[in-house]
Amino acid sequence: MKVAVMTDSTAYIPKEIRNKFNIHMVPLSVQFTDTSFQEEIDITTEEFYQKLKETNELPKTSQPSIGYITNVLEDLAKEYDAVVSVHLSSGISGTYQAVVSAGEMVDGIEVYAYDSEISCMAQGFYVLEAVDMVQKGKQPKQIIRRFDEMKQTMRGYFMVDDLSNLHRGGRLNGAQAILGSVLQVKPILHFVDKIIVPYEKIRTKKKALQRILDMLEKDASEGGAIKVAFVHANNEVDALDLEQRFLKKYPDAETTISYFGPVIGTHLGEGALGVTWYKQK
Numbered sequence: 201m202k203v204a205v206m207t208d209s210t211a212y213i214p215k216e217i218r219n220k221f222n223i224h225m226v227p228l229s230v231q232f233t234d235t236s237f238q239e240e241i242d243i244t245t246e247e248f249y250q251k252l253k254e255t256n257e258l259p260k261t262s263q264p265s266i267g268y269i270t271n272v273l274e275d276l277a278k279e280y281d282a283v284v285s286v287h288l289s290s291g292i293s294g295t296y297q298a299v300v301s302a303g304e305m306v307d308g309i310e311v312y313a314y315d316s317e318i319s320c321m322a323q324g325f326y327v328l329e330a331v332d333m334v335q336k337g338k339q340p341k342q343i344i345r346r347f348d349e350m351k352q353t354m355r356g357y358f359m360v361d362d363l364s365n366l367h368r369g370g371r372l373n374g375a376q377a378i379l380g381s382v383l384q385v386k387p388i389l390h391f392v393d394k395i396i397v398p399y400e401k402i403r404t405k406k407k408a409l410q411r412i413l414d415m416l417e418k419d420a421s422e423g424g425a426i427k428v429a430f431v432h433a434n435n436e437v438d439a440l441d442l443e444q445r446f447l448k449k450y451p452d453a454e455t456t457i458s459y460f461g462p463v464i465g466t467h468l469g470e471g472a473l474g475v476t477w478y479k480q481k
Contacts, residue, residue: 203334203343204276206285208264208295209240211324212461221331224276224283226269228295230462231260239462248462249434249470261463263295269302277309282340284312286326286347288319291394312340314347317394321429321458322356322476350478357390357399357415358431358474359408366396366467388412412475413442420450425480428453433460433472442475 206224207213218225227238232251237243243251252259276283285303287296296315303311316323326347333343360366366389386408387398402408420426428446432439439457447455460468 201281201339202279203340204280204283205327205330205334206272206276206283206299207323207327208287209238209461210288210293210295210319210463211286211327212240212245212320212459212464213324213327215240221328223327223331224272226264226272226295226299228264228293228463229262230466231262233257236262237462243462245434245459245461245465248465252465252470259462259466261466263293263298266298266302266305269299270305273302273306273309273311277306280309282310282312284314284330284334284340284343286314286316286323286330288323289317289391289394290315291317291391292319292396310340312344314344315394317351318354318356318391318476319464320356320431320460320474320476321456322354322478324458325354325427325429325476325478326350353419353479354476355390355415355419355478356474356476357388357412358468358472359386359388359405359412360468361386361405361471362469363387364469366469409438409442409473413445416446416475416477417449419477419479420446420453426450426453426477427480428455428475428477429458430455431458431460431474431476433465433468434470435473438473442473 204224209225209227227241229236229238285299287299290296296313299313316326330343385401386405388400388408389396390399402411430439430443443455460472
């Protein structure tokens with residue numbers, strides 16, 4: 201069986217890596233006033249954050265249409281027997297369900313859609329694992345089983361400078377947003393049951409980031425290979441600092457710097473930082 205690997209743009213896997221490993225991607229979009237941009241295609245992350253500075257209006261975000269996904273799958277069906285497709289949490293986007301629906305409409309290819317229940321490089325970790333397994337000749341059901349194993353140790357925590365975008369975009373409830381802005385709390389956020397919720401309320405950015413680092417180091421101290429991504433919203437300096445602080449204690453860990461692109465950056469705002477990791481075995 202010839203197996204393709206697909207994801208959506210919110211995995212934020214750089215184009216050169218997608219091209220190198222033949223990862224297929226369906227883009228989500230951001231809309232500034234009347235102009236819509238497919239992220240990772242029509243607008244770069246750098247261009248997005250510059251536009252964000254120049255507007256007072258929060259951009260709108262949208263998922264790819266079922267028609268668009270259907271066309272992609274029909275093209276894949278010409279070359280592949282199956283596709284493993286990994287998507288951002290179904291609790292914050294309808295993209296996963298749209299792929300499921302499109303898969304039911306296309307003949308000639310088996311579609312194995314997977315809800316990562318998270319987003320960004322955590323989602324990307326699943327995609328890269330799928331690529332590795334396909335290269336080793338593994339079949340879709342084996343890959344999905346491996347995803348379920350990974351999910352048991354997958355962690356992702358992030359902190360935003362301002363909760364208002366999450367609130368306005370409907371990704372965090374009003375009471376939580378008000379609490380953060382009034383008390384100047386820097387809540388650590390994470391995904392639970394596919395949605396974004398506060399994990400812990402902490403007074404300062406410095407303490408919040410240290411708390412996330414402490415949780416990462418605790419997991420790393422338990423032994424076993426760990427993969428880590430430090431993720432930022434146009435704030436690479438702080439992400440690199442976190443990475444270096446971690447590598448001082450765990451120099452053998454596999455780490456990478458990643459980013460919150462336009463769609464996720466719309467909701468988190470510039471300056472957001474996150475860390476995601478999982479145990480490899």
